[in-house]
Amino acid sequence: MTTAGAVTVAERVALAPLTTLGVGGAARWFVEATDEAAVHAARAWAHERRVPLRVLGGGSNLVIADAGVDALVVRIALRGLTHRELGGAVELTAAAGEPWDSVVAASVERGWAGLECLSGIPGLVGATPIQNVGAYGQEVSDTVVSVRALDTATGEIAEIAAAGCGFAYRDSMFKRQSPGRFVVLAVTYRLRPGGAPTLTYADVQRHLGGRSATLAETRTAVLTIRRAKSMTLDQPDDVNRRSCGSFFLNPIVDAAQAESVTARTGDPAMPRWPQPDGRVKLSAAWLIERAGFTRGERTGAVGLSTRHTLAVVAHDGARTADVLAFARRVQDQVEQRFGVRLSPEPVIWGA
Ligand SMILES: Cc1cc2nc3c(=O)[nH]c(=O)nc-3n(C[C@H](O)[C@H](O)[C@H](O)COP(=O)(O)OP(=O)(O)OC[C@H]3O[C@@H](n4cnc5c(N)ncnc54)[C@H](O)[C@@H]3O)c2cc1C
Secondary structure (H helix, E strand, C coil): CEEECCEEEEEEEECHHHCCCCCCCEEEEEEEECCHHHHHHHHHHHHHHCCCEEEECCCCCEEECCCCEEEEEEEECCCCEEEEEECCEEEEEEECCCEHHHHHHHHHHCCEECCHHHCCCCCEHHHCCCCCCEECCEEHHHCEEEEEEEECCCCEEEEEEHHHCCCECCECCCCCCCCCCEEEEEEEEEEEECCCCCCCCHHHHHHCCCCCCCHHHHHHHHHHHHHHCCCCCCCCCCCCCCCCCECECCCEECHHHHHHHHHHHCCCCCCEEECCCCCEEECHHHHHHHCCCCCCCEECCEEECCCCCCEEEECCCCCHHHHHHHHHHHHHHHHHHHCCCCCECCEEECC
């Protein structure tokens, strides 16, 4: 263990217990950052030694290689919530280490609309802009005003407005163009005091019986739907507990490819959602099931969730290599049958 400035750097820290999938090796170096000074110090430590820097939040969207990660892993533990009222709206700023669902719960309790459908998503605030977290009719890009981040290339703090974040479906410039460059320190969301909940998603509407609802009722509905799919971490569900949530993104293809996939499935009722740019989003879960996979199916210690086709679950004895081999088999079989290759949603370190 070495101490550098505001941080103590530990060596060979097991990462599997710090992720929800629970597989993979150790971080070569590891630091827990409880304030911005510690993040600066960690960046300086890595910079001086030419060691790559990796940022760990709640580990709920991460797959770590069995051999571990040859980098300084900074676990984000910055806390704090502040808000200000501005022209009828509320700007809520959360430090990157705040648990995401606590922030959603606090906003719903105060009657601030904008995050209610994102209830129950695991992880920390700092990761929400990375893949533009979304569910049940909302994405954080609907409410993000700005992201405060350390630019590891320059060592400077950047205040990045939403327009500069390059948000797209489960994507952003943080993930796509500059992976690993920015360490998110805080995120500001613009919420609507007294606003109505977003009730656009069919599952939520069905659950509420088509009636209007309060923010609190909408949060409860979303949590109930998610729990039934084992898509929260707060339930005693030993079978499906270890996952990254959805392992595959819904593919977005051009119109011609969507026609070709429909033809290959032989089912004109294939789910498809036209996008504003003319492309078409397909259902990864539907394609996986049509390619012959069933919920709960296992190969050794890895399988699909018994309650959600998109979740790849690690059981006792699983290694990362097994998880990735299982995922590849799903990708290969879907591609062979329908000509579309699924992309993984989680970030994969070191494999
Ligand atoms: C049961 C379950 C259900 C889920 N449901 C959903 C869902 O409905 N919708 C959805 O979008 N996601 C979902 N997820 C995925 C996951 O919870 C989200 O992507 C979440 O935002 C990840 O947060 P985290 O703190 O765990 O990030 P981590 O897994 O720790 O990190 C993920 C990525 O973000 C980077 N990162 C994390 N924090 C920072 C930071 N402060 N600065 C810079 N980079 C950072 C990491 O380096 C890594 O590349 C689900 C996961 C699980 C296990």
